[in-house]
Amino acid sequence: MLSEASQWLADDHAALDEGLSQLRKALDASDVAVSHARLDLFWARLAVHIRAEHLHLFPAVMNGLRDMNADHLVAPTLKQGRLAIRRLRADHDFFMHGLARAIGILRDLSKAGNEQTIVAGTSTVRDIIIEIEKRLVIHNELEESQIYRWAKTILNKQEQADLATLINAELANRPPRFSPEAWSNR
Secondary structure, X not given: OOOHHHHHHHHHHHHHHHHHHHHHHHHHOOOHHHXXXXXXXXHHHHHHHHHHHHHHHHHHHHHHHHOOOOOXXXXXXXXXXXXXXXXXXXXXXXXXXXXXXXXXXXXXXXXOOOHHXXXXXXXXXXXXXXXXXXXXXXXXXXXXXXHHHHHHHHOOHHHHHHHXXXXXXXXXXXOOOOOHHHHHHO
């Protein structure tokens, strides 16, 4: 079982997966405007998710591992925690850089009038998204099977409650350009 904060983050993974599915459909149709809008929303949602992990979850887990005593037989070592978080941060960088590249391509395509250029460009973006999606599947599994579970085992009840409050506030802190409806409808 996951802590409340970790469950919200795992649920957000599912919402992000749905956003990717909608993005792929728009890319398959070579619809630049819809693809751009869906990619922008996905990028923003993923950035908010990553921000919550970087600002709150990862530090809480690392602090918990530093403060661990012999009673925590099911927790990883501090070194294992550092390695896992380092890998997750590298994935986050990969996602954000890839999405920035894809946004740039779609932005350029919105000015293109040539259908062949649009089809080629959306195909390039689709390839970028597929690479991100492949890595995201492995990344999410690592988070959900390790980091999210560790938060439940190494943090006390009050620390878990505090983390849940912080994660919930961070996930609700969307960029101003997105309406509540657009954000919740994914």
